[in-house]
Amino acid sequence: xxxxxxxxxxxxxxxxxxxxxxxxxxxxxxxxxxxxxxxxxxxxxxxxxxxxxxxxxxxxxxxxxxxxxxxxxxxxxxxxxxxxxxxxxxxxxxxxxxxxxxxxxxxxxxxxxxxxxxxxxxxxxxxxxxxxxxxxxxxxxxxxxxxxxxxxxxxxxxxxxxxxxxxxxxxxxxxxxxxxxxxxxxxxxxxxxxxxxxxxxxxxxxxxxxxxxxxxxxxxxxxxxxxxxxxxxxxxxxxxxxxxxxxxxxxxxxxxxxxxxxxxxxxxxxxxxxxxxxxxxxxxxxxxxxxxxxxxxxxxxxxxxxxxxxxxxxxxxxxxxxxxxxxxxxxxxxxxxxxxxxxxxxxxxxxxxxxxxxxxxxxxxxxxxxxxxxxxxxxxxxxxxxxxxxxxxxxxxxxxxxxxxxxxxxxxxxxx
Numbered sequence: 130x131x132x133x134x135x136x137x138x139x140x141x142x143x144x145x146x147x148x149x150x151x152x153x154x155x156x157x158x159x160x161x162x163x164x165x166x167x168x169x170x171x172x173x174x175x176x177x178x179x180x181x182x183x184x185x186x187x188x189x190x191x192x193x194x195x196x197x198x199x200x201x202x203x204x205x206x207x208x209x210x211x212x213x214x215x216x217x218x219x220x221x222x223x224x225x226x227x228x229x230x231x232x233x234x235x236x237x238x239x240x241x242x243x244x245x246x247x248x249x250x251x252x253x254x255x256x257x258x259x260x261x262x263x264x265x266x267x268x269x270x271x272x273x274x275x276x277x278x279x280x281x282x283x284x285x286x287x288x289x290x291x292x293x294x295x296x297x298x299x300x301x302x303x304x305x306x307x308x309x310x311x312x313x314x315x316x317x318x319x320x321x322x323x324x325x326x327x328x329x330x331x332x333x334x335x336x337x338x339x340x341x342x343x344x345x346x347x348x349x350x351x352x353x354x355x356x357x358x359x360x361x362x363x364x365x366x367x368x369x370x371x372x373x374x375x376x377x378x379x380x381x382x383x384x385x386x387x388x389x390x391x392x393x394x395x396x397x398x399x400x401x402x403x404x405x406x407x408x409x410x411x412x413x414x415x416x417x418x419x420x421x422x423x424x425x426x427x428x429x430x431x432x433x434x435x436x437x438x439x440x441x442x443x444x445x446x447x448x449x450x451x452x453x454x455x456x457x458x459x460x461x462x463x464x465x466x467x468x469x470x471x472x473x474x475x476x477x478x479x480x481x482x483x484x485x486x487x488x489x490x491x492x493x494x495x496x497x498x499x500x501x502x503x504x505x506x507x508x509x510x511x512x513x514x515x516x517x518x519x520x521x522x523x524x525x526x527x528x529x530x531x532x533x534x535x536x537x538x539x540x541x542x543x544x545x
Contacts, residue, residue, distance in 0.1 A: 133310045137242075137269060137301035144242050144267035145324035146296045152219075154294060156212040157265040159259055163208035164289045166255070169286060170201045176282040177251065184275060189443045190376040193249040194276055203504075204255045211259045211509035217528045218265045218474070230265075232538040237531040239265040244314055245512060246271040247334060248328035251279035256503075256510040258301045258502035266458040269321065271314060274306040275326075275349040286444045305385040315340040321406075325525070327513040330440070345521055346377045347513025349440045350380030350468035355387040355483070357455040357474035362396045363492050364495065365473035372404030372497040378442050380514055381469050381501040386436060386448045387457045391418065393450050398424040421448075454479050458486055465489060469498040469514040490516050490523040 140322040150158070166173070176194040186190050196204075223235040243266050247253045248373045254270060261268040272280040280303055288298040304310055315324060317334065323343050330349040338342060354372055356365045372383035389394055397420045404411065405427060412432040413421055421429050436447040437460075461470055471493035472483040480494045491501040491514075501524065503511025508526035515521045521529040 130310075132381050133304055133313050134270060134317065134403070136299070136302050136304065138315050139297070140242050140267050140302045141320045143240075143297040143299040143302075144385055147300050148218075148265045150238060150265070150294065150296065150487050152216040154182055155216070157209045157359075158290060158294050158296075159263060160213035161293065162255075162259070162287060163205040163212070165290055166201060166205045166208065166283075166370070170198060173201055173279070176278040176318055179278040180251075180276050186440055189378050190249040190275070194251065194336070196251055196279060200252065204252055206512045207256065208259050211263050211527065214263065214509050214527055216263070216265075216380070217531045220531075221532065224393050229544075230541055234536040234538075235537060236534055237522050238534045239339070240530055240532055242267045242269060242320060243512075243530065244269045244271065244317075244321045244324045244342065246311065246324065246326045246328070246332065249275055250327075250331060252281060253278045253327060253512075254280050254283045254303075255287075257512055258284075260512060260527050260530055262300070264527055266530055267302075267501055269302045269304060269314070271304045271311065272306065277306055284435055290291065292367050311335075312339070315342060318342055318390065324345050325512055326367060335438070345515055345519075346517045347515055347525060349466050350382065350514070351384050351438055351464060351466040352381060352469045352471075353385045353387055353457075353461050353465065354471040354473065354498065355451070355454075355461070355484075356389060356392060356396055356480050357454060357472055357476060358389040358391040359388075359476040359479065359493075360392070360473035361475060362392060362399055365396060366399035366403065368471070368495070369400060369495050370407075372499050373409060373446050374403070374407040374444065375497075375499050377444050377520070379499065382441070382442070383498060384439060384441050384446055385460075385464065386446060386505050387451050387460055388417065388448065389457075390450050390452055394420055397448070401426050402476075404428070407444055410443075410445040412445070414447075414449045416450045417448040425506040438466075440466070448536060454482060458483070460467065461489075468514060469493065469495065469501040471498050490514060 218239050220237040245257050283304040288302045321342045325345050326333045327347045410428045413428045467489045469491040470489045471486045501525035503526040511524040511526045515525040
């Protein structure tokens with residue numbers, strides 16, 4: 130294929146058919162897709178294996194690529210959840226009559242055609258398609274070559290359901306995996322209304338710097354947990370271990386532990402059992418290295434400058450001792466990617482200061498950062514976690530896939 134412009138044009142034309150579906154039809158379409166996904170679970174796993182077999186077992190992205198029975202069941206449930214959410218398109222924001230006798234109404238309307246560029250995660254194919262179709266949008270998907278077979282098969286199932294509902298297949302378009310087509314997508318302002326990159330920091334930076342189409346960033350996660358001096362240290366250890374090991378390849382996984390100097394000697398040895406079980410490699414600053422070495426922690430390295438502000442995406446994390454809340458806030462401001470940050474504390478004033486001062490899409494007290502997720506936040510699914518501040522921030526889901534339109538009704542009024 131020399132150009133993807135014909136595919137983008139077809140997607141633009143198909144978006145009209147999606148808008149014409151009723152709220153009930155779009156919900157039923159997703160319910161039918163959920164049943165189709167469950168009925169074809171074995172085939173999905175088989176196609177996914179074709180992708181998995183060529184990826185190095187040591188690659189941390191392999192967990193993101195995996196589709197097993199549980200994850201397929203979760204995808205189907207996500208489709209059902211999104212189908213049950215209220216339609217964001219058509220919501221009335223303002224309704225009034227102005228002095229000139231004109232009737233004004235501001236309503237939510239679909240964005241049109243949503244382009245998503247993503248890596249490794251075939252679940253994103255279903256998540257994006259479901260959210261876009263439910264909100265009356267078409268979508269163009271640019272997945273990575275590492276998930277080619279998985280994405281191709283999943284989109285074929287979506288196409289079967291679209292045809293059943295009288296919608297052109299181009300309403301969910303999967304682009305070729307070649308990188309040479311990215312430039313065309315990023316400059317196709319005539320056909321694409323918004324671009325959402327989901328993947329590595331390098332991908333997001335490239336899209337931000339080269340796209341002529343408006344972009345919503347779903348940023349990389351560099352997530353901290355701060356153990357404040359008054360914190361419950363046993364709970365803190367459980368929170369830190371969970372945030373690191375429950376799914377280290379996730380963007381909401383912990384990357385750096387900040388520990389108040391006053392409790393470092395007591396707290397850090399509490400990580401030994403949980404971290405040792407999962408072979409977590411720790412990159413520790415000078416004081417925490419000394420404490421963990423005396424605690425006989427086996428997977429210990431001295432931290433370098435690049436180990437802070439780093440998204441590990443693996444069973445690895447860094448640890449730094451800080452001198453109180455202000456020092457912790459400075460560290461987070463310096464190294465955070467504005468994704469998810471947490472404090473463990475029983476001091477109400479410290480908690481409120483942290484929640485107010487930390488600039489991130491999601492801020493926690495006494496809980497794991499792993500909860501930052503569209504499904505967990507009862508949003509049905511997510512396209513990604515937005516770390517920017519315009520239009521959408523945090524789990525970017527159904528209610529943000531719309532824009533606004535003013536409807537003005539008159540009876541011959543003119544303005545001179």
